[in-house]
Amino acid sequence: MTADGAAESITALADDLDRDYHTVHDDVSLLADDGLLFIIEDGQSKRPYLPYERIHLDVELVGWQPGEEPVPV
DSSP states (O other): OOTTSBOSOHHHHHHHHTOOHHHHHHHHHHHHHTTSSEEEEETTEEEEEOOOSOOOOOOOOOOOOTTSOOOOO
């Protein structure tokens, strides 16, 4: 990520994270669809832009009760 919160490209972000491009592209698309990050169109490059210094998430995990059918994943 650059100082303005945007990566040079999805390819550069995947390289920085040492992850597969397609997986990072899918993750970036999902986060953009949910409004958690934004995509800057820069010529032929798509630059993921994260306008936050910090993100705080609360996640509640609830187990299933005996006798209930577990939800398929």
